[in-house]
Amino acid sequence: MSVTTYPKTPAGGSAPAGNGPARALLRRWPTALALALTVPGLFSGGDGDPDGAVDAFGEALPLLPLLYLIVAQAGRPRWTWPVLGAGVAVMVVLRTTGLVAPSTVLVAVAAGLLLWGAVRGTPHGGAVFGLQSAGAVLFCGLAVAGLAVDPDLGRYLVAAGWFFHGVWDFVHLRMRGLDGIVSRTFAEWCGVVDVVIAAELLFAH
Numbered sequence: 289m290s291v292t293t294y295p296k297t298p299a300g301g302s303a304p305a306g307n308g309p310a311r312a313l314l315r316r317w318p319t320a321l322a323l324a325l326t327v328p329g330l331f332s333g334g335d336g337d338p339d340g341a342v343d344a345f346g347e348a349l350p351l352l353p354l355l356y357l358i359v360a361q362a363g364r365p366r367w368t369w370p371v372l373g374a375g376v377a378v379m380v381v382l383r384t385t386g387l388v389a390p391s392t393v394l395v396a397v398a399a400g401l402l403l404w405g406a407v408r409g410t411p412h413g414g415a416v417f418g419l420q421s422a423g424a425v426l427f428c429g430l431a432v433a434g435l436a437v438d439p440d441l442g443r444y445l446v447a448a449g450w451f452f453h454g455v456w457d458f459v460h461l462r463m464r465g466l467d468g469i470v471s472r473t474f475a476e477w478c479g480v481v482d483v484v485i486a487a488e489l490l491f492a493h
Contacts, residue, residue, distance in 0.1 A: 318477035350394035363411030454482030
């Protein structure tokens with residue numbers, strides 16, 4: 289005699305939703321948010337001012353490695369999004385007041401954190417700190433160089449900085465030992481934002 293078995297259901301009587309489209313979209317909310325924020329600018333061609341785009345994105349680029357440094361030195365991945373909010377707020381104030389270029393402040397703070405980490409150590413060990421230091425030097429260097437040269441050349445340097453930081457984000461998202469440096473949701477969101485901004489700098493103007 290054969291017995292037919294049925295999948296168990298929760299006490300409420302309905303089967304679990306499983307891995308449906310809605311659940312998959314919910315898991316990928318950082319990607320969805322990143323695309324919603326950046327894709328319209330890509331297809332609209334930005335504000336029509338290529339030099340202004342190079343300046344704006346070049347000034348913002350050092351915030352990315354600085355955020356990684358701050359969160360890594362604190363050893364608190366949950367601080368990632370609040371640090372991003374604080375960094376954006378500081379940039380808005382600096383650009384509005386015009387007292388000093390945001391990139392100058394961001395690079396100076398990054399340099400201070402590198403010195404502090406070299407002297408005091410880091411929660412994630414010397415190898416991770418060395419990697420974060422190399423990233424900070426690379427991305428801040430591309431930002432400073434992109435802002436210093438003619439905008440026609442600068443946009444390629446700044447775009448390279450944003451693109452390779454997107455690669456940096458995805459490496460931190462996927463590689464064991466680096467996936468706890470910053471919030472995983474931020475790494476996913478930032479990786480998509482970075483790549484789209486790089487494409488906007490290269491192709492939308």
